[in-house]
Structure formats: C-alpha cells, structure tokens
Amino acid sequence: MKKEQSYQVFKEWLKVSLIKQREELIQKKIEHHQKQEKEQDQKKAKENMKVMAKIAYKEWKQRKTEEYRHMKKVERMEKRRQLMEEHEIKMQRRQMVKEM
Secondary structure (H helix, E strand, C coil): CHHHHHHHHHHHHHHHHHHHHHHHHHHHHHHHHHHHHHHHHHHHHHHHHHHHHHHHHHHHHHHHHHHHHHHHHHHHHHHHHHHHHHHHHHHHHHHHHHHH
C-alpha cells in the first residue's frame, strides 16, 4: 500500500514536473520569438532610416547644385551688365571725342 501511495506521489510529482518543464520550454520559445521580432523590427527601422537619409542627402545635394547654378548665372548676368555699362561709357566717350 505504501508502495502504491509512494508510486502515486512520484507519478503526480513527475506529471507536475513535466508540465512545468513544458511551460518553461513554451515560455522560452515565446521569448525567443518576441526577441527575433523585435530585432527584425529594429533592422527594418534601421534600413528605413538609411533609405530616408540617402533621399535627404540627394535632395540636399540637388538643392545645393541648383543654388550653385543660380549663383553662377547671377554672377554671369552681373558681369555682362558691367561689361555693357563699360561699353556704353566707352561709346559715350568716343561720341564726345567725335563732337570735339
């Protein structure tokens, strides 16, 4: 009788132990899966940030290029204006010399 009772206690302990072990294993799998998902999300976020940074850099570079081109165009126009003014002054002087 004691053997049977002892065996039943052992059986119950083994059952509880196996259930506990299974629960721990499932919990570990859940934690591992959550960790992988978190890492994947972080990796995607990092990739998205890289893409956004590249786009922002291209836009910045394009804007700077356009600003540089505009500045050069303004400089050329200013230089042309100065040359025309100098030419007009020169022509006025010639006209004055001719009239003398």
